[in-house]
Every structure is written in structure tokens, then in C-alpha cells.
Amino acid sequence: MSSGRQVLKTSLPSAHAASASLTRSTPATARQSPPKAGMSRQEQGPLSARPGTDPRHMAIALHHARQIQAQKDAEALILDRILDLVQFPTSPSADPSSPSPDDARAFKSALTPFQPADYDNLILERNIEGLCGYTLCPHEHRKEDSRGAFRITWGAKGSGPGGRGREMNIVPKEKLEMWCSDACAERAMFIRVQLAEQPVWERRADDAHGAHILLLEEERARTQQQGKGKMRSAPSVNEVTGQLGDLHVHEGASSSAVFDHMAKLSVRDDARSQELALERGDAHPALYTGRVDVNVQENSRAAGPVMAPQMRPGDEKGGSIEGYVPRDH
Amino acid sequence: MDEDYSTGSVDADREMTRLWRTWRTVFEMLLDRGYEVTEDEVQIPLADFKRKYSDPLGYPDRNKMKISARPTEAMQTKYTPLPSKSNPTPQPDCGTIYVEFCPDSTGVGTKQVRAFNHFVDENNFHTGVFITQTPISPSAVRLLSGVPGRICEHFQEQDLLVNITRHELVPKHVLLSPDEKARLLERYRLKESQLPRMQHSDPVARYLGLRKGQVVKIIRKSETAGRYASYRWVL
Numbered sequence: 001m002s003s004g005r006q007v008l009k010t011s012l013p014s015a016h017a018a019s020a021s022l023t024r025s026t027p028a029t030a031r032q033s034p035p036k037a038g039m040s041r042q043e044q045g046p047l048s049a050r051p052g053t054d055p056r057h058m059a060i061a062l063h064h065a066r067q068i069q070a071q072k073d074a075e076a077l078i079l080d081r082i083l084d085l086v087q088f089p090t091s092p093s094a095d096p097s098s099p100s101p102d103d104a105r106a107f108k109s110a111l112t113p114f115q116p117a118d119y120d121n122l123i124l125e126r127n128i129e130g131l132c133g134y135t136l137c138p139h140e141h142r143k144e145d146s147r148g149a150f151r152i153t154w155g156a157k158g159s160g161p162g163g164r165g166r167e168m169n170i171v172p173k174e175k176l177e178m179w180c181s182d183a184c185a186e187r188a189m190f191i192r193v194q195l196a197e198q199p200v201w202e203r204r205a206d207d208a209h210g211a212h213i214l215l216l217e218e219e220r221a222r223t224q225q226q227g228k229g230k231m232r233s234a235p236s237v238n239e240v241t242g243q244l245g246d247l248h249v250h251e252g253a254s255s256s257a258v259f260d261h262m263a264k265l266s267v268r269d270d271a272r273s274q275e276l277a278l279e280r281g282d283a284h285p286a287l288y289t290g291r292v293d294v295n296v297q298e299n300s301r302a303a304g305p306v307m308a309p310q311m312r313p314g315d316e317k318g319g320s321i322e323g324y325v326p327r328d329h
Numbered sequence: 330m331d332e333d334y335s336t337g338s339v340d341a342d343r344e345m346t347r348l349w350r351t352w353r354t355v356f357e358m359l360l361d362r363g364y365e366v367t368e369d370e371v372q373i374p375l376a377d378f379k380r381k382y383s384d385p386l387g388y389p390d391r392n393k394m395k396i397s398a399r400p401t402e403a404m405q406t407k408y409t410p411l412p413s414k415s416n417p418t419p420q421p422d423c424g425t426i427y428v429e430f431c432p433d434s435t436g437v438g439t440k441q442v443r444a445f446n447h448f449v450d451e452n453n454f455h456t457g458v459f460i461t462q463t464p465i466s467p468s469a470v471r472l473l474s475g476v477p478g479r480i481c482e483h484f485q486e487q488d489l490l491v492n493i494t495r496h497e498l499v500p501k502h503v504l505l506s507p508d509e510k511a512r513l514l515e516r517y518r519l520k521e522s523q524l525p526r527m528q529h530s531d532p533v534a535r536y537l538g539l540r541k542g543q544v545v546k547i548i549r550k551s552e553t554a555g556r557y558a559s560y561r562w563v564l
Contacts, residue, residue: 075471076475079468079471079472079475082439082468083439083443083468083472086439121466121467121468122468124438124466124467124468125438125439125466125468125469127436128436128437128438128439128440128466129438129440
């Protein structure tokens with residue numbers, strides 16, 4: 001009786017926490033439909049009031065239902081954005097190497113929830129429309145007339161093995177036909193490697209991955225400002241990957257600051273530890289105490305001194321076996 | 330010159346014949362699902378089909394190939410949910426079906442699917458079937474399945490070249506009405522989740538247009554018992 005009441009006491013707030021905190025942890029989806037939330041609260045009322053139901057189960061079920069809903073919303077959002085980005089750039093005379101700031105900003109903000117696979121879908125969709133796969137390029141993609149399924153591409157002079165000759169690649173035709181030019185291919189792929197692998201509904205609220213996307217031109221301008229950029233007219237793929245390495249170095253610098261923060265964290269700090277749990281993603285606020293409610297309950301000691309068992313009549317013959325008394329021989 | 334023309338017409342002939350087989354399978358599918366189609370429509374001879382649906386060059390003209398069919402009485406009763414307290418007079422959850430063949434031979438993307446969705450929505454069809462020559466892009470698939478309140482399905486022409494349910498190794502699948510389902514569950518004292526399951530994407534489930542939660546009875550031949558019935562709950 002008392003334990004049942006205790007479950008109610010501890011887990012009802014957490015049931016409410018489940019509804020409050022999930023909207024907090026998935027702001028990127030940001031499409032939690034308000035009527036849905038209202039409906040679930042209605043359902044919650046009578047169900048938790050029914051005797052013999054554990055509100056904790058309800059909280060867990062709601063938690064999972066919300067997760068599924070968030071995932072569906074995110075997928076719908078990504079689909080909408082793909083449909084929008086297929087129409088880019090806004091002006092048909094836009095230059096892919098210096099896109100209009102509005103377009104670039106819209107493009108970058110639209111890409112935030114994307115995974116690389118979604119980005120591939122976007123490229124495919126643009127190709128079906130007959131456009132170059134790079135979103136900020138208004139040109140048509142290449143169409144090769146000859147029938148072969150593969151093409152041989154030659155790299156720049158001195159790109160071959162050992163720095164001699166030319167690098168040779170055998171490329172499937174459809175990979176070449178995705179783009180209008182090699183420059184656009186490079187730009188588009190530079191965007192792709194910056195996208196976060198994790199689907200958006202699993203990302204944490206403070207996950208900066210995929211939030212700050214740089215266009216290839218911006219990245220080049222940045223490295224040139226820092227004096228690192230090699231002044232070459234046609235940078236090779238190696239250079240791009242080198243720049244990617246730079247990116248990671250910068251991330252490393254910021255992550256050391258995170259380590260400092262972590263060191264300062266105290267376990268006792270309640271607000272901080274909640275934040276930490278959110279960041280780790282291991283425990284939902286509703287489930288802080290674990291899914292199984294462990295309730296240690298000590299029995300009150302039996303009143304009076306303990307007595308040794310006494311012989312009863314008939315016990316010397318072994319007594320009865322489940323009510324059956326063996327006959328004497 | 331003469332030779333060129335003949336190879337062209339052979340090509341056209343082959344494509345026409347393939348499309349004719351797909352066309353017949355579509356009608357068999359509509360018939361099996363329980364829509365009103367006539368015997369003549371289902372068993373259209375190749376010559377008639379060629380006359381009706383080819384362009385002057387002899388190639389098929391997919392723009393002409395649109396089908397709409399209404400459900401029969403039997404199908405309507407089958408799709409009517411059981412009356413409940415909140416809904417004492419339920420309406421059948423089925424309606425006119427619309428089938429369209431996509432004329433684009435390559436690269437079917439969201440543009441075509443959006444046009445199709447719009448058409449289905451505007452003409453208030455309950456179900457739409459979109460048939461393409463090539464696979465459609467992943468975002469187009471998502472777009473097609475995301476129409477609220479309507480059911481849109483997609484098939485490739487080559488999937489329907491042969492009617493899979495006529496194959497000797499495919500047992501007969503019969504959809505149970507909600508009433509029959511309730512009786513089945515009562516008779517065996519089961520919850521529906523205790524039935525064996527079948528995927529929504531199963532080829533036969535796709536052919537019959539089964540929906541989540543429906544139960545099909547599968548009737549197999551059995552050497553010992555003559556016939557053996559089993560049930561599947563569609564996920």
C-alpha cells in the first residue's frame with residue numbers, strides 16, 4: 001500500500017518531465033505538433049487514474065511514442081527541404097563560385113538536419129530535374145553521349161604515383177554526369193563531408209556538428225587569410241582533404257576547452273549533472289532512477305522474543321505430509 | 330532505311346507486348362482486390378490493346394493509359410470496420426481507385442509524384458497506383474506514402490509483367506473482413522498480436538493492397554489434409 005503510493009509520488013513528476021524535456025532535447029525538429037501533445041495529455045489523465053497501472057510505464061511509452069513522432073517529423077522536414085533545395089538557386093544566372101549571400105545562407109541553414117544520405121537524395125533529385133548536383137549551381141548537369149558505362153579521368157600533371165605522370169581514375173559514367181563541372185563536384189562534396197552522420201532525432205540539443213557548414217569558397221578565403229593557403233589556381237583534392245584536416249584541428253582546440261569544463265563539473269551539482277546526462281544521452285530525465293523501480297523495504301521486526309520451535313503431538317512420527325498422516329506399522 | 334524502320338517496329342512491338350502484359354496484370358489485380366472491372370477489360374486481346382493505346386509510330390502512349398474503378402459491394406462490406414460505441418454506423422474505408430502509367434522513361438522524381446499526388450487529391454480518389462518504368466527516387470517514395478488521408482502505391486512495370494499470385498507456388502490469400510477477423514480471434518481465443526505476421530511490403534500484400542492490421546487467410550494445398558488454412562496479421 002505504502003510502496004504503491006511511493007511509486008506514484010516519485011514517478012508522476014517524471015512523467016511530466018518526459019513531456020517537458022523531450023521538446024527541449026529535440027529543438028532541431030521543432031515541429032512537435034501542439035494538438036498531438038494535448039491529446040496525449042488527455043489520454044494520460046484517465047490512464048494514470050486507473051487502478052493497477054504504473055505511471056512510469058505510461059511515461060516510458062510516451063517517451064518512445066514521442067521519439068517516433070520526432071523522427072517522423074524530422075523526416076518530413078528533410079523531405080520538404082529537399083523539395084525546396086531542388087529549386088535553387090533563385091536566379092538562373094547565379095554563379096556557383098560566388099553565390100548570392102541569401103541563397104548561401106538559406107542553403108546552409110536548410111542543410112542542418114541533413115545526413116549524408118539525405119544530401120545524396122538531394123543530388124539525385126536535382127539530377128532528375130536536369131540540374132547540376134551542387135545546389136547553388138544553376139547549370140545543367142553533364143550528359144555524355146557515348147554508351148560506355150565508365151570513363152577514364154586524368155588528373156593534373158605530376159599527380160601520378162611518385163609525383164610523376166598523371167593520375168588515372170576509372171569513374172562510372174553516372175558519377176561524372178551528376179555535375180556540370182569538376183569544380184562543382186568538389187564544392188558539393190566539400191559540403192557533404194561536413195554533414196553530421198547522426199540522424200537529427202538522435203542528436204543532442206547542443207550538438208554543433210553540421211550546424212556550421214562552410215562553402216568551399218569561404219573555407220579557401222579563410223585559410224588564405226590565415227596565411228596558410230597555397231596560392232594555386234586549381235587546388236587538388238589533396239588540398240581539400242588537408243583543409244578538412246584543419247577543420248578537425250580547430251574542433252580539437254574547442255574540445256580541449258570542453259575538457260576543462262568537464263573537469264570543473266562537480267557530481268553533486270544537480271543542474272550540471274542533468275546537463276551532463278542530457279549530453280551523454282544515456283538517461284532520459286524520466287528514467288533517471290532506472291526503468292525498474294528498486295524499492296528496498298525492511299520488514300518491521302516481529303514483536304516479542306524469538307522462540308525455539310516446540311514439539312507438537314504426532315511430530316515424533318514425522319507428522320503429516322500435506323495433510324496425509326502415514327499409518328503406523 | 331527500310332531496315333531501320335523494321336527494327337524500330339520490332340522494338341515498338343516488344344514494348345507494346347510487355348506493356349500489354351502489365352496492363353492485364355493491373356486489371357487482374359483490381360479484380361482480385363474487389364473493384365468493378367468487366368471480363369472484357371481483364372482479358373483484352375493484344376490486338377485491341379495495340380489499337381487503343383499506341384501512338385502512330387506503334388509505341389505505347391502511356392498518357393492514354395489511365396484507369397479508375399469503383400469498389401464492389403462485396404469489397405465495401407469487407408472494408409467496413411465493426412460498429413463501435415463512438416462510431417455506430419461506420420463507413421467503408423475504401424473508394425475509387427485510380428491507376429496511372431508514368432510516361433517518363435528515365436528519372437522519375439518528386440516532380441512527377443507531386444503531380445500524381447495532386448491529381449489524386451483533386452479528384453478525390455481514395456487510392457492511387459502509380460506505375461513507372463524505372464525505380465523512383467527515395468524522396469519520391471517518401472512523398473508518395475506521405476499523402477494524408479489517401480493511399481498511394483507504387484509499382485514498376487516489370488514487377489507486374491507476370492501476375493505472381495497465379496504462380497503455382499503462391500498460395501491463395503483471402504482478406505478477412507473485420508467481422509471474420511473478430512470471429513477468428515474469438516474462436517482461437519487470441520489477441521491479434523498473437524497471430525503469425527506478414528510484412529506490409531510482402532509482394533502479395535502489395536498486390537492485394539493490404540493495410541496494417543488486416544488479417545489474411547492463406548489456403549495451401551496439403552498432401553495429408555487436402556487444404557490447410559493459416560492466418561497472417563499484416564504489419
